[in-house]
Amino acid sequence: MLRSHTCGELRAEHVGDETTIIGWINAIRDHGGLRFVDLRDRYGCIQVTVSPDSLAGQSLDSLRSEQVLQVKGKVEARPDGMKNPRLDTGDVEVVAITATIIGDCPPLPFDPSGGDQVNEELRFQYRFIDMRRDEVRQRFQLRSDLQHAIRCHLHKQDFIDLETPILTKSTPEGARDFLVPSRLNPGEFYALPQSPQIFKQIFMVAGFDRYMQVVRCFRDEDLRADRQPEFTQLDIEMACVEESDVIALIEGLVVDVIRTVTGKEVATPFPSFSYADAMQRYGTDSPDLRSDLELVDVSDLVSQLGFKVFSSAIEEGGSVRAIRVPGGGAWSRKQIESLEDVVKNQGAGGLAWFKRTEDGTAGSISRFLQGEASSQLLDRVCMEVGDLCCLVADRSNKVVNGSLSFLRKELAIRLEQIEPGALEFCWVKEFPLFVEDEASGRPTPCHHPFTAPHPDDLERLEDEPLTVRALAYDLVLNGFEVAGGSIRIHQRELQERVFEAIGLNQEEAQEKFSFLLDALRYGAPPHGGIALGLDRLAMVLAGVDSIREMIAFPKTQRGTCLLTGAPGQVSGEQLSEVGLQLEESEPDESS
């Protein structure tokens, strides 16, 4: 070893010992003859003193931040009054006998002590420097601890960790696939997996009745703060289970690993909503329960108020819904009207509002608030004096829900309801099995085509497919979807009925999913599972608001890697080996 100790481990008990340490120069305080050098590694930071008195005839110039320095010296107690209680190693210091720059470093492209304030572009371009920072190191330590705790927990419960292919087959539906050309089969392509869905079901047929894998997944879709084209899932599948078994397993797992990595206690069972309830009360299928604000449907009451925006929205099949803002009556007109942008961004025409005052109501729609309907409205929304009520009306319930769920988020922030460090889980269940595809008008799977229909709704599968609920469930944390799963179809006949409902005939289904359909014929047990977005969970636990912070080498919004420059061009030879030719990229002359 080139070192005898790490920079974080020296304590008073080491005083008098000889030591050799290696670390990065965190800071230098130069007093002329005497220099203090803070040497840092993964484990901590220690003060080294370098002076002509201590150095064995060596002269040492040009020390600079982030050089890698090897110091041989003696551990000494710091003089009284010179100890640093903010450092774990602050009772001692290393007096250098020799000091050698073993990894030089030019002036830095950015100041690592600048925290997350530094331009993200630079941080990710020089990620090796960025990752030396404490905050960043701690995030990756947390992520590692999380994965370790998950594996321990599941290992103890008899789960087997199995791997699935990265080079696999493109399947229709779902997200866009990343494609990989096949040299041995010119003109044909592998796809990178969007998830190991079918493979894990095949494991169930094989009898590996408790499977887990921490696995990379790939989806070629546009990026977001919480979405990367490659991301990591904790993938789980279990045989001989019902929905409640999967839910119980995940609650136990999540509570255990969060306790292990953060020390926090999370109460179970988690609150649970049907999809319909979640949409009704929060306007979204991933409600953030850190806020207790709820939406209230007032369509039936406001249709009689004589306010045309409301009545015409309802006549056209839409709705009017409200959010009560406790204490919002104190907000200025300007503050309230700034909320309008939030709902307009989601397609709403505008924001209606009123305050309840001592002597009635005030605000944009108060002149319509008269009579019985008006007092019923105040009652239903539970308006008290000093409250504000925000309303959105639209012919599309989707717009009403969407805009109010965004408004709810904004209100929660303004009301300071979002407590730092809070972890509010909930389940959302009974998703629709299908949603209507806007282009074709055809039912298309809401989750994926192997999701089991709710047994109570089976008879409507052919005639009213859009009303059939699924045995599907999402786990939501602080408004982020962190896991999603379902009970799967394990009978080939039912699977064929579902394919039929989404417009896949037997031949097409056979062609696309023969490997699964065949497996289902050869003794498939009932099974179900879930996949948990590990980067996202880690992101919430770390208290950061970008998934990129939890990925060592993340992609930019345009899908490029700032460190490597990927994606890049390849040679003509490489292309021809895989039987590909690039289209001429000619300037667009469509004028």
Add this chain to the structure above:
RNA sequence: GGGGACGUAGCUCAACUGGUUAGAGUACCGGCCUGUCGAGCCGGUUGUUGCGGGUUCGAGUCCCGUCGUCCUCGCCA
């Protein structure tokens, strides 16, 4: 594909309604300094204002285009 924000010294930012030689902190370089821990003191260097075009007597500032990063809608079974 749509909407929005940003781009000024290595870094973080400033520069009013267009107006003198584009500033500050920090980093960097030089000098002083043997008990600092955000060390201190003195001095100094650093700019294609992302790029290209336009309007103007005059553009960091206004307009058009373009590139990059971020947020967001669509998209993400």
